[in-house]
Amino acid sequence: MIVPRRVALRSLFALAVTAFTGGALARIGAAPPSAGDPLAGGERSADGPVAFDEMYGGRHIRGMRGPSGEPVVLVDGRPLHLMRCADGGWVTPVDHYESCPTPLAATRAAVDELGPAPLSRYAAGHGGHPGGSPRGVHT
């Protein structure tokens, strides 16, 4: 707990070495499913509804599974990153504090707070890697 003053000073003032590696992350597998999507209609799992397609708060929200089975969500065609919480719930980049029981609930909670603008590229995925920056995604 007690650190020598010189060490504390050095660390507190040390120049930030921002080692952004810019590693390119794979884009979220967000290709919209075709009209004949077998998942459309509300596939359910232990995670609750993963596949959905509805109008909510004036937004067209769609849920599906990505290539690795992970839930993928689109709001008006733009990807919204779903993040898993240790309590089993889901949060989104729009609302970091409300852990929702299902991807659908998390998507609706995000829409509730969105305002009128379309989602940005950052909503598609962030916090990808504490070792660097997901900027590769955004170029």
Added chain:
Amino acid sequence: MAYTRKNQRDLTSAERKRFVSAVLELKRTGQYDDFVRIHIDHYVADGEGKLRVAHMCPSFLPWHRRFLLEFERALRRIDPSVTVPYWDWTRDNTPAASLWSEDFMGGNGRRGDFQVMTGPFAYAGGRWTVRHGMTEQAFLSRDFGRPRDPITLPTAADVDEAMTERTYDTAPWNSTSRSGFRNRLEGWAQGQGNERFRLHNRVHRWVGGMMLGGGSVNDPVFWLHHAYVDLLWSRWQARNPSAGYLPKDPPPLGDPQYRKVAALHERMSPWNVTPAELMDHSAVYRYA
């Protein structure tokens, strides 16, 4: 020579003006948006199986201490008299507080699109265009108290309750840690409705708008909020001098948190500093 961080309610009008001017200058040069990006890049939820250093983890407090120091140093390069003021939200707990006045943070967002229309950070003023947000919205937004599902700011009693913790943090070192000062202050809780949002988290929700998501740094009140969170940690450290940062050692192989959290001497991105290096701020700044 340590400098002093003051309660924002005690700033003179000249001090308010200098703080706002330095923030606007940082924004003009593009550096402010770098801070926004750093915060966006480091938001990792605790069920993702990835290393977390900024949220939902023990290093929440030292990570933000360093983040504040970086911001403050950037401000002080512009104006050496400036320090980051803190917002004691247990006391200045209404939209009528001078915090939100025209010459400081500006006020609430308007109905409909939650756009902040007053103060230096209103979009129409031309000096505060949001570039890195979760939507393409270019204006700062707020929604004080979330009227459609009202929530109040934390009280002094809420703070006192967290201050009774005697341990810094506990396994599983995430948002589900049932005790420990870090998670009490970060504010993840069980329960129904607004009970789930405590202290730090609850303030983000009360301000609403951009403060609610990955782009929260776009609202300059972010820094005043986190300065108070840092003050509370500092006060807790002073009251519990033998209660050091935990985990002291990295969770071992086989532990669910193996390589997911920063132990005392492990480095935190993006600055490559360890929690241990951020325990004692007394040589750099103090709180008034």
